[in-house]
Structure formats: C-alpha cells, structure tokens
Amino acid sequence: MAAVFTEIGKFIGAKVAGALILLAVVAGGIWCWQNPEAVKAFGHAVKVTLIWIVVAAALPWSSYVFMRPLLGVQAKQQTASGAAAVSIGVIAAFCLIDVLLAGWLADWSISGALTWMVVIIGFLAAGAYNFVICESLARYVDR
DSSP: OHHHHHHHHHHHHHHHHHHHHHHHHHHHHHHHHHOHHHHHHHHHHHHHHHHHHHHHHHGGGGHHHHHHHHHHHHHHOSSHHHHHHHHHHHHHHHHHHHHHHHHHHTTTOOOSHHHHHHHHHHHHHHHHHHHHHHHHHHHHHTO
C-alpha cells in the first residue's frame, strides 16, 4: 500500500515540478523580451568574464618558456628565503597581470559589494592556480 502512495507522490511531484520549471522558463523569457538591454549587458559580462578566465588560465603556462633560467636564478640564491622570494615574485607578477586585465576588461569600473566579492574570489582562485601550475612546471622542468 505504501508503494502505491510513493508512486502517486512521485507522479504528482514530477508534474508539479515540471509545471514550476515551465512557469519559470516562460517568466524568464518574458522578462528577457521586455528587458533586452539587461540581457545584452549580461551577455557582455559573460563574454568579458570568459575572456579573463581563458587568459588567466593560460598565463602561468607561459612560465614553461623561462622556467629553466628561473630555476637557475633560484639555485644561485644564498638562502631559502631568497629562492622563495623569486617564486613569489613570479606568482605575484602573474597575479598583477590578472588584476590589471580584469580592470581593463571591466573598463576600470567595478561597483557593488557582490561584484567585488566575486572579483576578489576570482583573484584568489587565479593566485592559487598560478601557484599550482608554476610549482608543477618547476617540478617537471627540474627533472
């Protein structure tokens, strides 16, 4: 008997969920039709964000070109902190390029608390990614 009620609940729940999803899609379509400027601005924001993500993801891989000379500079350092400073400098340079590119793509006008929060989280993620890629390339080149 409980299995019958379970199947009826699943059937009715699926119909209600489908109706709610259809209603949300129709309402979103009407809103987009009534607000084409907002849709265009959103599309521009998505395009600029994707450009930044692609460049920020490709940037640390460029260190493969100069990784061997960079490891030579690190080896010549007298202390471990000097060698670490070289690594931090390279990663900081990549992060600075990421920040400058984001500012340029945003026309140097980022406003709103949520936007700043997303941008800062993006910068932190890019910095961590820069570190991981540079360290793994250094291990690969150092073999």
